[in-house]
Amino acid sequence: MHISAEVSSTTSNQTQQQQQQQQQQQQQQQQAEPQQPQQQHITTVATNTTTTTAGSTKRRNAEANNNNNNSTNNNNNNNNNNQKTKAVDTSPYLTPENLIERTVDVLLAEHPGELVKTGSPHVVCTTLPTHWRSNKTLPIAFKVLALGEVMDGTIVTIRAGNDENFCGELRNCTAVMKNQVAKFNDLRFVGRSGRGKSFTLTIIISTNPIQIATYTKAIKVTVDGPREPRSKVRHQGFHPFAFGPQRFGPDPLMAGLPFKLPG
Numbered sequence: 001m002h003i004s005a006e007v008s009s010t011t012s013n014q015t016q017q018q019q020q021q022q023q024q025q026q027q028q029q030q031q032a033e034p035q036q037p038q039q040q041h042i043t044t045v046a047t048n049t050t051t052t053t054a055g056s057t058k059r060r061n062a063e064a065n066n067n068n069n070n071s072t073n074n075n076n077n078n079n080n081n082n083q084k085t086k087a088v089d090t091s092p093y094l095t096p097e098n099l100i101e102r103t104v105d106v107l108l109a110e111h112p113g114e115l116v117k118t119g120s121p122h123v124v125c126t127t128l129p130t131h132w133r134s135n136k137t138l139p140i141a142f143k144v145l146a147l148g149e150v151m152d153g154t155i156v157t158i159r160a161g162n163d164e165n166f167c168g169e170l171r172n173c174t175a176v177m178k179n180q181v182a183k184f185n186d187l188r189f190v191g192r193s194g195r196g197k198s199f200t201l202t203i204i205i206s207t208n209p210i211q212i213a214t215y216t217k218a219i220k221v222t223v224d225g226p227r228e229p230r231s232k233v234r235h236q237g238f239h240p241f242a243f244g245p246q247r248f249g250p251d252p253l254m255a256g257l258p259f260k261l262p263g
Helices: 002-084 096-110
Strands: 115-117 123-126 131-133 142-146 155-161 174-178 181-184 199-205 211-222
Touching (some): 123 199, 142 174
Antiparallel strands (some): 123 142, 155 199, 174 181
């Protein structure tokens, strides 16, 4: 009996210990369950914070890129505008181009209406009449002025043509350069330019290398030449009594005779 009592007491003690252990485990589980949601909440908050930070960083980068692109476009536009705007030469030194332009301007100002520019910046010539008669002497001698260095004795030749008459006939179309001027004595346009069309002159200076200048729409050459339009021609009006009886004045030979009635 004593042994059985000890066994039963031992068994009861073990049972109590097991119950206590189970209770402790349940308490630990209950304590662990609230911690897991907290950890999940912390993880979610951290993830959201990271996402927000990344999004704001992307926005900042995009804004920075847009600003850079806008600044680049503005710089390009400014550069284009600067290129389109003609640069003003403010340098105190004269370049050959500026000197030639000023020389041409001075010549044209000194001889208004007499000289005209050609397609070459180094060549000017005298102005031709807009309309002229075929094979007729020009009102003034045609001259070619060279602004560059051209030796005396250089031959200068004139050619005329257009799309209808590609090589119009000319007379006395060759001259010799002297003191930078080639004077054509009695230059005549024999070939006709066509109705409503003008010749383009080609000035050939036989230097080495050769120099060629063009004078566009220089002169219109026709058979009759310039004439007054028909609408402006004034015709005398017809008088109905032009051929009727007219009253004549006294005869100067009969003025000295005495007046005498007939009959």
